[in-house]
Amino acid sequence: MKLEPVANALDEPILAATAPSGLRVFVHSRPDWTHTFAAFGTNFGSVDRVSGADGRPVPEGLAHFLEHKLFEDQHGDVSDRFAELGASTNAMTGFCGTTYIMSAVAEAGPCLDLLLGFVQDPWFTDELVAKEQGIIAQEIRMYDDDPDWRIFFGLMECLYQRHPVRDNIAGTVESIAEIDAATLRRCYDLFYHPRNMCLVVSGAMSGDAVVERVMRDQSQRPVDTRPAHERVVADEPPGRFREHFEERLPVARPRWMLGIKETIVGGGSRELLRRELATRVLLDLLFGRSSPAFEALYDDGIVDETFGVSYSAEETFGFSTLGGDTDVPERLEERVRAVFAGAVRDGVDAGALGRIRNKVLGGLLRGLDSSENVAHGLITDCFRGLPPFAALELIDELTPEGLQARLTEHVRDDAMATATVMPATA
């Protein structure tokens, strides 16, 4: 296994290699840094509810449950061993991936060994699964009291009818009660194999040191001949499922959110990135801090600093969200829809496009000051099959005409839904 430089738009010294097992490895070595951060990810998240390999269903919340359970093996709590090495560890599960992380200073090498070891050598027993069900149930209840979480998933339930992106990442108290050790083992074997995983090390550790540790670990493991996980496209209608979600919670003010379901999916990684970039720039031009619409909404007291826009896209789903706290959800919705309608009618004011390159470049450069940010970004790029910082290469391709086309393609009435969280006492 030999690390080779990865060409990238920022000329960052990023190295990559593939271990004989099939595991992809990226190193962003920073000799003048003190700590080393490593992220070990698998291309398996909460939306993966049907395995491509055996076609059997994966219970809701299983990816997240697996994440919890890997921290306990036959020797006890893995976190304790990181603590003995003076390191910290954690993990996070998203829609499309699960990532295990560690941060170390003094003994980064042994910590990397430990990270590789605990993720690849699981230990499941029904007794430990039962204990974890209680802990995760508390985590689910905690999120059920979080108005941001509730409005987001309320919106997802409106946008999507069948796609698992509509489900809570952690599952429900009922769904996790059905998980047992055998199910965990089956799903682990399906998704946690080297060709479906990626390791990124960013920080003080040298590339040579990473290679030595990875080779020692991977040489003990069989060569992985299985293909990386192919995400199954859900049988999902293009339009929204429901128009509106509303819930009452103990909050001070109403929260409102509009979602737009992406009706174009697939097309390959580069096309996905192009779509993502164009949609984000479009939403930024229409509703970002430098847009006339945001200024007018703010000046009129309809929105405040909590208002935000975002776009997320993966192979099988995508969505935009806009919203924030407001005393007048109906007026905000009218105004947002009017901005979209005006842009469709009159064209997107693309005068700000000239600033976008500086903005994107500045954001990427500043992101490099965080090893955590670098590592998570490289894992995402790896699973997407894109070079690092590819957005910078595509930014110059953006044109007013292209943005206008994206607007009419994405912003469709039948793809929109709204969600509100109202004060419980109102």
Added chain:
Amino acid sequence: MSSSPNRFADPFDVLQTPSGVQVHLHQTRKYKAVHVGWYLERPLDEGRSARALTADLLTRATAGQPGMAAFAARCEDLYATDVVSSVSGFGPAQVVRFGIETVADRYAGGRPLFDEATSLLAECLHDPPLIDGRLRPDHLAQEQANLVHAVEALADDKPGHAFRRLMETMHAGAPHALHPWGTVEDARGLDEASVRAAWSDLVGRAPARLFIVGDVDEAVALRTAEKLAGPGPRDALPASHRPPTHTRQGLQEVIEREQLNQSRLAMGFQVPAELLEGQASNMFALVFGGGSHSRLFKRIREAEGLAYGCGAALLKDSAALVVQAGVDAGNVGRARELVLEELDRLVQDGVAEDELELSRRDLLRRLESLSDSPRGQSYFRLTALMSGRTHAVEEVMGQVRAVTPADVVRVAGALALDSVFVLEGQAA
């Protein structure tokens, strides 16, 4: 500046401007961006709401860019420079921070980005949009309404709300009980004159410290300080803030009920001020509730399965240790018992050296990692200066290494439960 052979040696140079601004400069090419923090300090117990509003008002526009959109566009053009303000409390002090984070000049194709970005921040501070010398009424009304909303919305974050209510109970009548944004009534009561007076005092006179981490030399750092400080002399930095001495005895208990799935338990312990020197109290907090290896995590989450998380945090500036957990309503009493039981067990049985070593290594790693975090190293230094403790990371690491099991038990034995706040949800 050449890199030091000892990576934990103090990386900051301290400079002083003629107008009395203390400049802490860490000149380095390690980062892609330059981080600037302009910290202003005033007492929490007077005028805090007006200063909180001022912080919001000043970072939305300038006289040159009176509209939000134009101001944001200028930031975008400056390679997405972040111009921010924040308002926090530290002991009896309110700290207003204005900051920028901007890409280092060497990535901007010869453009003097740092100078442009700091000039923009100086404009924010000294040249806001005015009409006849007064703050614009429309801007003022919007930011006042937003401040009211922001204070009201603090209660939406249930763990934060429980923590704040506990502090209010524990420190009733003292500045440590006050939220740095003030109350809804404070915010509603502000008028143009009071906010303009707060602005004038804050940007013109309030004691100031400037922190810069990045590729900036001394001359530029001093020029930046003068630019941000403006013309007049500034008040001297106040003496360091010592933690309060607790005098009240007896337990206070507050229960509030809301329509929640989960209840929040918050327990506040008094920590004797003399035990806050050195690192024994920090080490105790880590052993007791500082992470996945801590006593509370092992017992309440792992052994009993009562909570997703249960932890303890030491607040040196208010001489308090706060334990928090989210549990089912029916388990609040049990969780509370277990917290006290674990504390008692620590006092009675002591702590083994190998258990202490886990916390020691954790704390050392956090201290060592500061050198990779521009904001972290600035904040660590600021709070050390404000509390009159050493800001030399290496010295603090020495203190950590010197803590013994007996030191930790001494802290545990000296704690006194002062207040319990329960935000009660539905029983389950």
